[in-house]
Amino acid sequence: MYLILIFLPLIGSITAGLFGRKLGPNGSAIITVSCLMLTFLISLFAFYEVAIIGCPVYINLTTWIDSEMLNVDWGFLFDSLTVIMCCVVTFVSSLVHLYSTEYMSHDPHLSRFMSYLSLFTFFMLILVTADNYVQMFVGWEGVGLCSYLLINFWFTRIQANKAAIKAMILNRIGDFGLVLGILIIFVKYKAVDYATVFALTPLFVNEEFVFLNVNFNLIDIIGFLLLIGAIGKSAQLGLHTWLPDAMEGPTPVSALIHAATMVTAGVFLIARSSPLYEYTPNILTVITILGACTAFFAATVGLLQNDLKRVIAYSTCSQLGYMVFACGLSNYSVGVFHLVNHAFFKALLFLGAGSIIHAVADEQDMRKMGGLKNLVPFTYSMMVIGSLALIGFPFLTGFYSKDVILEVAYGKYTSHGHFSYLLGSVGAFLTAFYSTRLVYLTFLSKPNGYKSVICAAYDSSYQICIALAVLSIPSIFIGFYSKDMIIGLGTDFWGNSIFVLPENMNMIDAEFIPHKFKVLPVILSLCGATSSFLLYSFGSSILFKFKISYLGKKIYNFLNKKWFFDKVYNEYLGQFFFKFGYNVSYKIIDRGIFEIFGPMGLSNVISKKAFYTSKLQTGYIYHYTLLILIGNTIMLGARQFWLLMGGIIDFRLFIIFFISTFFIIKTF
Template identity: 70%
Template sequence: MYLTIVFLTFVSSLTVGFFGRFLGFYGAGLLATSCLILAFFISMFIFYEVALLGCFSYLKLVSWISSETLNVDWGFMFDSLTAVMCCVVTFISCLVHLYSTEYMSHDPHLPRFMSYLSLFTFFMLILVTADNFIQMFVGWEGVGLCSYLLINFWFTRIQANKAAIKAMLMNRIGDFSLIIGIIIIFIYYKSVDYASVAAITPFLKTDVITFLNINVSLLTIVGIFLFIGAVGKSAQLGLHTWLPDAMEGPTPVSALIHAATMVTAGVFLLARSSFVYEYSYDVLGYISIAGALTAFCASTIGLVQNDLKRVIAYSTCSQLGYMVFACGLSNYSTGVFHLSNHAFFKALLFLSAGSIIHAVNDEQDMRKMGGLKKLLPFTYSMVVIGSLALIGFPFLTGFYSKDLILELAFSKFSSFGFFSYFLGTFGAFLTAFYSTRLLCLTFLSEPAGHKSVIPFAADVPNAITFALGVLAIPSIFIGFYSKDMIVGLGTEFFGTAIYVPLENNNIFDAEFIDLFYKLLPVNLSLLGATLSFLLYSFYYRVLFRLKVSVVGKRVYNFFNRKWFFDKIYNEYFGQFFFKLGYSMSYKFIDRGIFELLGPTGLSFTTTGLGSNLYRNQTGYMYHYTYSILVSFTVLLALRFLWLFFFIDFRLFLLFFILLFLTFAKLEIKS
């Protein structure tokens, strides 16, 4: 049963990919969706047996690499962390498959799309079920490959090509760092499986290594490299620019990448590597700072975006920041809890956005929508539920995890904790503002779309609405029903899956912070939602005057240009490496040095030398006799010089040959 959940998606991908033309659109969609639904039910059984009953399972399939001390098996580890991830991944994926059968029904390449989705799910399951870093890296690279294929699914679009390449290149930075971290682990641990690394780590906590001629703690350098890998995959500040551009792919791809799979891999890696980070306090501090800055910066950018899907994408960056700084404050279980909650309402928002785009003839600019509340009542209800869960409205799913993260951050009573708390709290205000702005511009404002499109927009009772309705249920209730089980005080849900020393466990302290700081995130969220509703519904002229003011223009331009990250990367990094690669690497080294010393230069030299030797064959005996006499005279002279100065005769011999060729060339020219 345990292996079935992993390989069912792989068989589905291969079958639909190779035989999709024979199965047809209906057959391909039915097969892929059925396999994912079956995988979800199996994951529920795994969750019951592993997480609820505490029967952790370790399966060794076959030996993969056996080379002296490097021994890697195809092994699968099912603990409570894996069980949670399997349930989330398969649930979201099966609904995305079902949604795609209707959303992509008019696309002639639907079987290929379904094959990519199933392959994506397979690699994500490989990532979360692996029992060692190498096998985890296979799934890590697999989801990166599938994200490239899915973002570039409509490969005739230039923007889709650019977005896919950008996602691949940005992730390569993190992947390269992750490889270095895994190599360092193998060198000093002589093992790469999680159990061995976790057992050996306490004995290496004081070890110091020399890296780039700098003495640094072994666990610090390992933690930094693993975290940079998580930064690339989970789109943290600095390597986050690929995530909003990934919106060029079909909407189901956005839901699958942003909700439950690829972007959460970095958070999963941090939780899985807790046994390393808990012995490196400095790295945890950097992680909390990076996550808090990401949560704040992404929220500010989302304020002024006009593309419907990009607003939701930046909210994903922001929520990932909350998960990461929760892990940086040693609250891995809370970060994973928010990860699972976020998956449901973020998938609901993305799929609802797809329903809106589908209804308004593929329009994504919110300024060209408006007035859709009465035309799309069901979708409107779903977006309201998803948005309220996102902003942490009381008693919805997001409230139970997002506010808990902020409470835990404050109860750390450290500089890192306070920094994360206040940035996260202000980010919650901004999140509520732009989520309500999305509702106002799309549904509540006056219609601003094309007259030939808006009147025909309508909800369609099909697979799209069914998927939205199913996602709405956990978006409302799952946080309430699972909080005490997963992150409740004294719970043993994660057991040994996540390691946190008793001195770093502060969930008890969070119960006794001041009520003001407990309610501040909720109050600011409600304030942001109310302020946004008033400004965009009644006082939009005030908002316009604020935007066109001198300060407003600068602030708006700064946020709308995404803090100039893309500009800096393109002009100062992209252009630099492009020019360096063309002028230095290509023109000077490749076309210059390598060609002159390599095939081209050797070809011209051989041809010219052969031609010169051919021309020296004059056919006159006295020419040959004269050449022999001169050669012997020079050779004897050089021999005498060698005996006199004790110099290696072979150098003179080489000099003589070069001199002869030079004279021959001069003679031919004369």
């Protein structure tokens, strides 16, 4: 059953990919959707057996690499963390597959698209079920490859090409860090499977490791390098710029990448490596600060984006920041709980955005929408549910995880804990503001688009509506019904899948923080939503006057241009490497040093010497006699010089003298 769970999406992908022409678009859609639906049902059985009953499953399939000390098996580990991820991934993916059958029905390459989606799901399942870091890295690279294929699905569009390459390159930076971390683990632990690594970690607490000729604490350097991988995949500050650009792919791709698969891999890696991170308090502090800064940064940028999908993309980036800093505070279970909740309402928002885009003739600029509330009422209601869940509206799904994250941040009673609480609370206000702005500009404002487009807007067909309706249910209820099971005090849901040192546990402290700090995030969220609605409804002239003022222009440009991260990367990093690559690497090293001392230089020297030597063949006997006399004199002189001076002068000087003489003769 467990192997079928993993390999069914692969079977669907291969069938749709290789036999898509024979099956046709409908046949490929039916097979891939059926495989994913069946996979989700099996995931529910696995969840019941592993998480509810408490029977973790370990499958050692076969040996993969067996070389000296390096032993890597194809093994699958099903514990609570794995099965909850399997349920989320397969549930969202199956609905995205169903949604895609209608959304992409006009595309002539539907079979290829469905094949890529199923392959994406398969690699994500490999990532979460692996029992060792090397096998996990296979899934890690697999989802990176599939993201490239899916973002670049409409490969005739230049922007899609650029976005796919950008995603691939930025993820390679993170992956390079992850590979180094795995290699250091193997060098010191002589193993890469989770069980061995986590069991040995306490023994290496004070171990030193020389990296780049500098001494580091072993656990610190491993934790930092694994974090680099998570930063790339989960789009944390610094390597985040690929995430909004990934919107160039079809909308179902955006939903799958942002909700359940690729971006959650980094958070999963940190949670999975909790027995390692618990012994690196310094790196946990870095994770906390990084996550809090990401949550705040992405929330500010989302305020003034005009592309419908980009606003939701930056909200993903912001929510990932919340998950990461929850893990940095040693509350991995809370971070994963928010990951699960976020997957449902973020998939709902993206798929709802796709329905809107379909309704308004593929227009994505919110400034050209408006007045859609009565034209697409079902999509409107779904987007409202998703937006309310995102802002943490009381008693919806987001409320039960986001508020707990902020409570445990304050309840840590450390400077970085309070720092993350402060930025997280401000981020909650900004999230509510831009979510309400999205709903208002799209549905409630006066129509701003072309009359022919707005009048022709319509609610989507059955497949899209079914997917949205099904996603809206967990977006409302799943947080309430699963909170006590997953993060309740004293719950044994996680078993041994997540490890927290006793001194790092602060769930009880978080329960008893001052009441005003508990309700502050909710109040800020409600204030953000209310102020956004009032400003855009009745104060648009105020907003316009502020926008055209000197300070307003600066703020608008700064936030609309995403804090100029892309500008800095392109002009200072990108241009530097381009110039270095051409002027130094290519002209000086490749065309210069390598060619002078390499084949071109050697061939030129030999050609010139051969040419000069051929000149000596004059045909006159007295010239040859002179050459014989000169040659004999030089040989006898060299021999006599060596006999007299050999014991005094180093023979290496003699060789240098000989070579320099050769070059002097060459110049003449």
